[in-house]
Amino acid sequence: MIRMGNSKNIPDIVIGRLPIYLRALNLLLAEQREYTSSHELGERLGISSAQIRKDLSHFGEFGKQGTGYNIAYLQEQIRQILHVDREWPMAVVGAGDLGRALVHYRGFVPRGFRVVCVFDNDPARIGERIAGLTVQPMSELASQIAAHRVQVAMIAVPLEAAQEVATQLVEAGVEAILNYAPITISVPDSVQVQYIDPVAHLQHMTYYLTPKT
């Protein structure tokens, strides 16, 4: 058995760690390294080596006993598992400060994503050019998403508008949403949703802090 089926029911928490492993492998490659071990990876990431080995074993046998993992090979395997051995076109909704920062961000392309269209409902912003893209009105959303075969979108609008935008995105065929608005949105089960809320992280940390002032 060279390769286990990847259609098995892998725990979602394991999937969530794969991008972290991928990040570490990118760095190791940049350091011109050729091999690494579960121990070294765990050391760098603050994760136990046993967990890393077990996580990877869900998808196949990528290492060699006594030697460890070939970095380039493992990186490529994880990229295939996560389907980022290609470039996903993305839509950004909201051209405020955050939306603009997302369009400008150079970190997407090297890791498998590219912003291909930006939308806003503010007439003052429509037509504005950001990093080579033109801000489009919401009325163009459905057609643009279809034209660019967009399956992934990011929501960068005020929280009052987030649910409505999410609904429109789903109707336009988007299957994965990264929501920056601090609100839990309601979408069909078939649509993937992830959240980024910096304040939630900050509040998580202040629990452990003693105010100085």
Added chain:
Amino acid sequence: MIRMGNSKNIPDIVIGRLPIYLRALNLLLAEQREYTSSHELGERLGISSAQIRKDLSHFGEFGKQGTGYNIAYLQEQIRQILHVDREWPMAVVGAGDLGRALVHYRGFVPRGFRVVCVFDNDPARIGERIAGLTVQPMSELASQIAAHRVQVAMIAVPLEAAQEVATQLVEAGVEAILNYAPITISVPDSVQVQYIDPVAHLQHMTYYLTPKT
């Protein structure tokens, strides 16, 4: 026994959900609602009602049988638990697109945080004014953080610089770091660290997607 001690060893994962509950309570308050139930909260957040009740029970008894939770009261209790019944001054390191977006962000103050200083090492950016703040050189970091009693910082620099910045922040006395650079940083155990990596979230979702093109 009216109130349980909060010095007990509460699971970290429970702490991580409290900000989400707080978010939902803010919304309910904005809707002029007075009472809610664990069932309603769970409905809105996609969490089981039992989990919400059990999470809250770690800290005391905040609800009333038959009635549910008084929204304003529960909100205030959670704010106290998380220590956000005050305003935490924050430092931002990195005045690129992301750093600027963070300084402009209006969502911090209503939830207990305020950016009070911004740093960068690029001479072209130093002196620039962002939302009323002046970008300062890294050489000012230690003194400014001391002067403003800053305990919380956000790292918004390229990944190559992130570890060095983290080290400087810790030396300056920062106790909690929200790191936007896609790299696991090394700090003393006494320092809280949280990560925001949009690409990791995106890659997590594409695992479940079938490429269209």
Added chain:
DNA sequence: CTCGAAATGTGAATGCGTGAACAAGCCTAG
């Protein structure tokens, strides 16, 4: 005043994820 519906807080049970430990395999040195 009484009854029923509703909702909490919690002990018990289930399920899942993590870490320890080991057999098996690989490489290098001598």
Added chain:
DNA sequence: CTAGGCTTGTTCACGCATTCACATTTCGAG
């Protein structure tokens, strides 16, 4: 060629988190 050290993949046991289920309390209708 052999021996020893290193590392993987996997099994097992433990512990933690989640869900179930219920006794208890509250409110409102009649």
